[in-house]
Amino acid sequence: MRNIKLTIEYDGTNYVGFQTQRTKDCKSPTIQETLEKALKRICKHKINLVASGRTDSGVHALAQVANFKTNSKMPLDKFRVAINANIPEDISVTKVEEVASDFHSRYGAKSKIYRYQILNRPYRSVFEGKLCYMIPHKLDFDLMKQEIRCLRGKHDFKAFQAADKKKKKSVRTIKSIKLTQKGDFIIFEIEADGFLFKMVRNIMGTLIEIGRGRFKEGSLKRILKSKNRKLAGPTAPARGLTLIKVKY
């Protein structure tokens, strides 16, 4: 069987995340089931799509990676056209490649890069609106930039793990981290070998509290070391978060 790797861009606004859940109590679709339905139509057999990892409800992607096995003999360039014609406009397959049979989107991933965008002004952006979290109150960018330094390297991120979905192993390595300003936007980028459930949004929620002056200087380091979720800030909204890249 051929092993096909897809690179996928999506606006997560209207989806309950990438991965199809076992409990089907939600009416909104997942990215996975939308793609699997299109692939089944094209390949004429049931498709099991494996992604690099799940993205939460409302989270976007510029380059999610997923793969599937198929008997279909369709040429690669036709595959992309066929898939894009069978999925809604808020999802786009940007690349289709044939890969070695042992390539696995999840197990093979070495690191992932996420971006979180804040629009720091008191009025919305029509065109960037879906991709950012608007905060009308002026944030202390310099302090925020200084605070994130402590995250670099290997740490136990238990304090930033979703309270309801705890993993036993909560140690992750942050390979790079940066905070930049571009016009009214504050952009946070983080690369790690893996992320805990809601980890980026919990770090971001804490960082926002610091930027607003509600948590004092040094709080991020103190909370990280505490390993106590209760000390961290609230979870920042999903709309600001985008999966930028998966490295193999």
Add this chain to the structure above:
Amino acid sequence: MRNIKLTIEYDGTNYVGFQTQRTKDCKSPTIQETLEKALKRICKHKINLVASGRTDSGVHALAQVANFKTNSKMPLDKFRVAINANIPEDISVTKVEEVASDFHSRYGAKSKIYRYQILNRPYRSVFEGKLCYMIPHKLDFDLMKQEIRCLRGKHDFKAFQAADKKKKKSVRTIKSIKLTQKGDFIIFEIEADGFLFKMVRNIMGTLIEIGRGRFKEGSLKRILKSKNRKLAGPTAPARGLTLIKVKY
């Protein structure tokens, strides 16, 4: 009465243009009526909003300018918050200023800048999709760039005027024009003292025919000089067009 100037950003996808038409046979709203309804609620009296000019159905704006007279004593910063709270998310008032009583958005406009974006690749962009026209066939960028030179300066643009809405005076002055490439995007920017109905989209439609090799080198100049609409290319779709700036 106070004279209030608004700078407005909008995604034109769901609107039949800026200006409210006399014939009310269309169910989709205009940007103008959407704003006037919100302003009436805020100012407690009927508002007549005058814009720098109309934008067609489906055309976007980053900085459309409009003004209105009111007795309302509301402070300017509260005005912006109040308007944005009373209009849908695909419109955003980015600036509210109090201007001299003789300021008129349309009569006072010295020039306008429009941008037309082509996505020149065989698959869509989820996040830029609404702001561009996708052309899967490879376009000859260098030839297109060379062709547009003839448009600079004062010309009779009759050949690029909408066939159904002819103005008697079709002479306009192009102050600047440029074509650039950014990744898979081809971006056309044009500044003029005024534009005829569908002029940018008709120039663009002609330029695309040249880029695809269906019209030969020198066609743009020949068609401009002919003053004959029938020789020009088709009207390019509205979705790629955005009003970028109005100069006073």
